[in-house]
Amino acid sequence: MNSKTGKVMVIGGGIAGLTAAWELSRQNINVELVEKSCFLGGHSIGFTCKATDTCKQCGACSVEEMLANVVNEPLINVHLRTEVCGLEKKDGFSVSLAKSAVEEVAPQGVLKGFSHHNSPLYVVADGAADAPEGAVSIDTLGSEGAVDVDAVVVATGYTPFDPNLKGTYGYDKWDNVITGLDLENIIRENGSLVRPSDGEKPKRIAFIQCVGSRDERLGNLWCSEVCCPYAMRMAGVAKNADPEAEISMFYIDIQNSGKEFPVFYEKIKEEIRFVRTIPVDIYPLEGDSLELRHMAEDEGAPSSEQFDLVVLSVGIMPGMDTAKISEILNIPVNQDGFLDAVPGDSGVFVAGTAGGPGSIAATIAGAGNVALATMNYLGGSK
Amino acid sequence: MIAEKSSKTIDVQINKDVLVVGAGKAGLTAAAQIAAQGYKAVVIGNKTACACGAGCSKEMQDAGLVEIQDGTSLVDIAGVAGDFRVTLGKGEETCEVTFGAVVVAPQYTGVPLNSAYGLALNDKVISQTQLEALLADDAGKEKLVNGSGSTVAFLSGFGQEGDPTATGRVLASALEIQKLENCRSYIYAGNVKVGAKGMERLFTQGRNEGVVCFKPKTMPTIEQDKENVKIVITDPVVRADVELEPDYVVVEEGVVVGPDNLGIAQTLGIDADVDGFLPSNNVHRFPVKSNREGIYVAQNDVDAANVALQVKALIGDGVRTLTEDIAVVDDTKCVICLTCYRCCPHGAIFWQDGAAVISPAACQGCGICASECPMDAIQLGEFTDADLKSGVKEAVASAADATPSIVAFCCKNSALEAGEAAAQFGHEMPAGFRMVKVPCAGKVDVDFIMNALVEGADGVMVAACHEGNCKAERGNIYAGWRVEEIRQRLENMGLNKDRVVFTTIASNMAREFACKVNEFAEKL
Structure with a gap:
């Protein structure tokens, strides 16, 4: 029996941390859930539904549901805008918490949660004048001091690849070159897909896969696993909304999306054009459209095509806090920079994309696995 | 009552x-x-x-x-x-x-997909499992080397789309073969499935150690005679056919139910x-x-x-707390027609002593049975017919001043969430829009919808989960059918059928839901 305080600390409030926290609380274990930003939900709470009238199993609504579970669970104590700055092993763990730096979590003015289950829903970073009703000042958020727990679950997540490292795509230069995450925000805010430069519906859309992933020159020798399913689902949504849209997907190898993939893939192949090549560069044309140059698959010769919108499928990179967490918690980092698995008897567990790429579905399953391992470490619930 | x-x-x-x-x-x-x-x-x-x-x-x-x-x-x-x-x-x-x-x-079970490639299995055309058996011991490896070395061709991803596990097995075997004297591996793959931990590194290692990987757009042309197999693909870069007559052909295995x-x-x-x-x-x-x-x-x-x-x-x-009245059958009304038994997605309904019985241990409270029951013999504890009807009445009354007044039956798992979020985020919605919470769209029966129209609603919306996303598997489908039935009835009566619509929405799509509601109000 390793349980002294009957408490577990979960670091990170994305889908991995939310799931681990909720599964532990379901077994009557108290959880201290620490989240660096002002809102629970991580990256995945910002993802939109990919149904084309029929569900495409993206899992975004599962995140919404898990967030609701967690905020309504009295056994889970949430610390927003808080990070871990130290850990002492003594008959369990004494974890030091500090308020996370404002400039890191709150770039400007009024911050809005992605889900109506976020509480608070609005956070004001610098005393903005037109704060919505119920907005909370960031100064009131954050926990400090030491918390004693029996075990720690690390679920600090990933960082999306910085598309500026692939300079020839001109992400920072051309308005209509966006990332998949940008596209999520556009759909969320507008209720439909429009391009940034003029708010018009794009007719010709390109998805470029493996931006930052599977890139030997960058030393990124891993597949991010989620981008092919993501881009195919998103392309399906775009095609469903506008059957006239011409959608192309530039890829190396198409990866599976989970159950029923062969059926889904066959159908999407009828709707969008798959081109097996990774484009070289992108140039602006008049009328805000873009010229994309690539090696034509069938001719083996350079070719160029025009698009109204180019979506970069940026990969899953190690979380920006991974090195720091690795040092504080003494967790080894693997050759790709993600956290390695920790021996089960150490009382420290790694869940979710902190340990490497994974879909929402895989992350939920993996976090359940970690919750059980944590319970077993504690020597049973209570 | x-x-x-x-x-x-x-x-x-x-x-x-x-x-x-x-x-x-x-x-x-x-x-x-x-x-x-x-x-x-x-x-x-x-x-x-x-x-x-x-x-x-x-x-x-x-x-x-x-x-x-x-x-x-x-x-x-x-x-x-x-x-x-x-x-x-x-x-x-x-x-x-x-x-x-x-x-x-x-x-x-895994079965070799040789027939998908038009191949017959023999000494030289073998399954992935057979190859692994050969690679497992020295005698098998010697057989593969066959004195002067062999070329081994793997066919992967054309018979079945494949997955990282299958690709991992191919790559591991191909790397083993590269180590054997004068042996070479060639992989013909549809999509190389590297979407799992360590797979891209394994693939890169394969390339670095001389495994040749062809990724033709379509299945290679394969000819098999008694002795030999010839594999032909067209290489887009050199713009020529590439032929190979391997000593061994290894066919992928498909997973079958x-x-x-x-x-x-x-x-x-x-x-x-x-x-x-x-x-x-x-x-x-x-x-x-x-x-x-x-x-x-x-x-x-x-x-x-x-x-x-x-x-x-x-x-x-060993002790479970159950809610007794999630769904209850009135045994004086039940005629054991078994409609409820057939439509229950959760296997929760049985019959005993001349009436259907709903087990509180298995019932998930969707209410599909209550709506389908021709005798109206089933009531949900939390959502009785009387409650819902008074809910509709209140909704219409409270929206009476606004035009149009819209009653939306919202599934608590999706549309209700989206609607609440839309309100909290301040997305613009019609003044006369009112939501009535239901446990599942499958609980919304024809009577409730008619009831809303009779009470004076200008429009009725039934908002369900997307197909395939219903917690009760088919509650949304039942709801869609019922709305269609009502629309036809309205049309037959010479009324505007577009006053009643069915829509699907996800819990996290507040803006999209607001757009759908506004569009409906516009049409009304």
Whole structure:
């Protein structure tokens, strides 16, 4: 029996941390859930539904549901805008918490949660004048001091690849070159897909896969696993909304999306054009459209095509806090920079994309696995 | 008369043993994880993996926490979660045993897909499993080298789309072959499935060690005569045909659902996905739940852990608190037409003493049965017909000043969430828009919709989960049918059928929901 305080600390409030926290609380274990930003939900709470009238199993609504579970669970104590700055092993763990730096979590003015289950829903970073009703000042958020727990679950997540490292795509230069995450925000805010430069519906859309992933020159020798399913689902949504849209997907190898993939893939192949090549560069044309140059698959010769919108499928990179967490918690980092698995008897567990790429579905399953391992470490619930 | 709102709860003793159907690696791992939580796990099926290797320690087995009944099969099941009465069979003999929960660990078989490539298996055309057997010992390797070395061609991803596990096996074998004297590997792949931990590194290692990988757009042209196989592809870069006459051709294996898998699913009353794999492809059941309470599916180690969590949450210390009046049949009205039994997605309805009975241990409260019952004999404790009708009345009355007034029956799992979010985020919605909460769109019957129109609503919207996303599997489909029926009725009566619409929405799509509602209001 390793349980002294009957408490577990979960670091990170994305889908991995939310799931681990909720599964532990379901077994009557108290959880201290620490989240660096002002809102629970991580990256995945910002993802939109990919149904084309029929569900495409993206899992975004599962995140919404898990967030609701967690905020309504009295056994889970949430610390927003808080990070871990130290850990002492003594008959369990004494974890030091500090308020996370404002400039890191709150770039400007009024911050809005992605889900109506976020509480608070609005956070004001610098005393903005037109704060919505119920907005909370960031100064009131954050926990400090030491918390004693029996075990720690690390679920600090990933960082999306910085598309500026692939300079020839001109992400920072051309308005209509966006990332998949940008596209999520556009759909969320507008209720439909429009391009940034003029708010018009794009007719010709390109998805470029493996931006930052599977890139030997960058030393990124891993597949991010989620981008092919993501881009195919998103392309399906775009095609469903506008059957006239011409959608192309530039890829190396198409990866599976989970159950029923062969059926889904066959159908999407009828709707969008798959081109097996990774484009070289992108140039602006008049009328805000873009010229994309690539090696034509069938001719083996350079070719160029025009698009109204180019979506970069940026990969899953190690979380920006991974090195720091690795040092504080003494967790080894693997050759790709993600956290390695920790021996089960150490009382420290790694869940979710902190340990490497994974879909929402895989992350939920993996976090359940970690919750059980944590319970077993504690020597049973209570 | 409005039924009493407060739910009645009751504590029931439940059986704490768990049946695991399937004695492969996943089933045995699930049994070990369940036993580690202190519950007895009985494993049946044909044992194909090492029990100790899967974590079923000798202590567990000696203590009776894990009982492996090799060769025993599932014959029948009755009862509900906490009290499944299972008939087990071995040979001619059968016996009935009670379990609190059931775990299915399906065992799928791999079959070589040679016919997809027009190939016949022989000494030179072999399956991936046969190749692995050759690579497992020196005699096999010698045979492969065959004195002067061989070329080995792998065919992967054209017969079946494949997955990282299959690709991993190909790459591991190809790398082994590169190490053999004068041997070379060629891979013909559709898509190289590197979407799993370590796979891209393995693929890169293969390339660095001389494994040649061709990725033709379509299946290669393959000719097989008695002695030889010739593989031809067109290389787009050199713009020429590339021919290879390998000494060995290794064909991929496809995973197939056998009659056993389908039989078990049918016996247990759980849904499979379109390919026949368990469970159904519903995100709300992910990762291990089935459409029936207390029946779970485990395919791998991670699932096994999740199954143990579910079992522990269900069984606990052997006492389960149930809500008695989730759905109740009025036995004076029931004529045992079995409509409810047939439409229940959760296997929660039985009949005894001349009336249908809904088990509170298995019912998930969707209300499809209540809406389908031709005698109106079923009431949900939390959502009685009287409650809903008064809810509709209030909604219409409160929106009377606004034009148009819209009553939206919103599934609490999706549309209600989206609607609440839209309000909280301040998305613009019509002034006369009112939501009526329902447990599932499947609870919305024709009467409620007509009722809203009679009360004076200008428009009625039934807002459900997207197809395939319904927690009750088919509640949204029933709702869609009923709306269509009403629209036809309105048309027949010479009224505007577009006053009633059906829509689907996800819980996290507040803006999209607001757009849909505004569009509807506009049309009205």
